[in-house]
Amino acid sequence: MIENTPAPVIKIRDLTKVFHLGGSNDVHALRGVSLDIYPGEMVAIMGPSGSGKSTLMNMIGCLDSPTSGDYYLDGLLVSNLDDDELAVVRNRKIGFIFQKYNLLARATAVENVELPLRYSDDPTNITERAIEMLQLVGLGDRLKHQPNELSGGQQQRVAIARALVNHPAIILADEPTGNLDSVSGQEVMDLLLKLNREKSTTIVLVTHDKDVAKQAQRTIRLFDGKIMEGEQR
16 A cells, blocks of 8 residues: 555455356356555566456456446446446556557547547547647657557557547556567656656556566465455565
8 A cells, every 4th residue: 555545546345257158157257356556556466377367357357247346447446347337447446558559550649649538528639638648658759650650659658649649547557568579668658657656647557477476566466366465665
């Protein structure tokens, strides 16, 4: 817990997720997970295949609903929302960074960053706001470049700018360095660390890479759908 912080930005209590595969074939992906993440934290979530890591990521990212339990995001109970309501929350409160960047191939860097703003409550000064974010991530000289004109590291920086542009409550990064070489991957991590340190951006990293995880302030380890270890660094 970060001192003098009144409430967690992510508050999860007794979260479960059961996938019904037909007959008696139920998969218990999450088994009573409870977790707090506070504003300004950078937390890594790790676990082997089948540990529930991806399921927990989907819960935190409001991409799926739990079978039971409560999830509060930035003070809002989101675990009982329907799909349309979850979509609104995702756009307003969560910035996503994916392993494969998920950029529009024929759009410029600016146009890719503008996308979340076009679905926001305040679709004003869109281009100016997108340019500001690209300058923040060091791509002020690549505004009109399309993804195929950018390196992998630069494409991920565009994705980071896109994640930041709505000023979300959290950034959820799913294997953000997974498609990058070691040098580009560390450059992306250095940028995330800088955003966390200088902008107090709350970042949740989902990763298999121990070298990535050890740069976070805290690591949450999952095994068989349960939190096995929470280690404050």
